[in-house]
Amino acid sequence: MIDTYLTIKEDGQSEIEIKKSRFICSLKRVETEEEAKEFIQSLKKEHWKANHNCSAFVLGEKNEIQRSSDDGEPSGTAGVPMLEVLKKNDLMNVVAVVTRYFGGTKLGTGGLIRAYSSAVSHALEDIGIVEGKRQKELFVQIDYSSLGKLQHYLEQHHFVIKDTQFLEHITLCVMVQEEEHFKEAITDLLSGQVSFEEGDYSYVETLIKNKTS
Numbered sequence: 309m310i311d312t313y314l315t316i317k318e319d320g321q322s323e324i325e326i327k328k329s330r331f332i333c334s335l336k337r338v339e340t341e342e343e344a345k346e347f348i349q350s351l352k353k354e355h356w357k358a359n360h361n362c363s364a365f366v367l368g369e370k371n372e373i374q375r376s377s378d379d380g381e382p383s384g385t386a387g388v389p390m391l392e393v394l395k396k397n398d399l400m401n402v403v404a405v406v407t408r409y410f411g412g413t414k415l416g417t418g419g420l421i422r423a424y425s426s427a428v429s430h431a432l433e434d435i436g437i438v439e440g441k442r443q444k445e446l447f448v449q450i451d452y453s454s455l456g457k458l459q460h461y462l463e464q465h466h467f468v469i470k471d472t473q474f475l476e477h478i479t480l481c482v483m484v485q486e487e488e489h490f491k492e493a494i495t496d497l498l499s500g501q502v503s504f505e506e507g508d509y510s511y512v513e514t515l516i517k518n519k520t521s
Contacts, residue, residue: 309509310369313400313440317515322431326423328411333431336403338365341373344403348377351405359410362386362424365403366394381408385420393428397437404428438513443483445470445507446490450478454498461497468512483512 319336334351338344344365352361360379364387367373374395376387390404406427415423450458455478462469462482467490471481484490491504 309442311442313369313511314398314437314516315400315440315513316402316432317436317438317513320431320435322427322434324423324427324430325411326419326426327413327415329413329415329423330407330409330411331423331427332407332409333427334405334407335428335431335435338367338401338403341365341367341375344375347403348405351407355407357409358407360386360408361405362390362408363403363405364388364391364394364428366391366399367401369400371395371400381420381424382417385417386424389421389425390428393425393432397432399437404431436515439516440511440513441485442509443468443485443512444487444509446482446484446487447505447507448480448482448494449503449505450480450498451501452478454478454501457497458494458502461494481507483510 315337316335321332321334323330323332325331332355336347338347344367348361348363355361360381362377362379362381364376365374374391376391378384378386386406390406394402394404406424448458458480468483469480470483473479482490487506494502
């Protein structure tokens with residue numbers, strides 16, 4: 309398992325217009341090449357009247373799989389520029405499809421490259437990019453009297469609380485990276501009135517500043 313990754317916040321769509329041509333960029337998270345191809349085909353069916361449905365995707369922990377298609381646009385003017393935007397943002401497991409409805413004015417080679425690149429960049433800005441970090445679940449059991457102090461500490465230090473259970477004691481499931489340091493800090497904060505139990509590893513995603521901006 310990798311420690312960190314970057315991907316889109318959620319599946320989504322964004323549109324720009326250049327010289328009366330509409331460029332609709334659809335972005336989706338995918339895990340396999342089959343998923344990516346199915347998404348591309350679904351958009352080709354949805355936008356069957358469009359002039360082009362160009363695509364690009366990156367897959368794998370090290371982007372081992374990279375594919376692009378110009379779908380009838382001049383070679384190298386659509387799919388590759390789209391792929392470069394995904395790679396420049398270090399994204400993982402994302403497919404982009406840019407649907408073009410021709411507006412009557414030819415853009416030329418440079419204009420097409422800029423248009424398809426801009427369509428993907430604009431969509432990324434609209435949808436957002438998240439960073440996923442591999443963290444460990446730590447179940448923190450405390451008395452009710454300690455809740456306010458612990459919550460304040462967790463908020464101040466931007467820890468993610470995955471779950472909270474209110475029974476005889478309160479148990480918070482907190483996502484942590486440096487487990488021992490966290491235990492020491494909380495034990496000191498609550499004067500030892502706390503117990504810990506380790507859980508599984510999972511990824512916590514947080515929105516980051518978009519690299520295209």
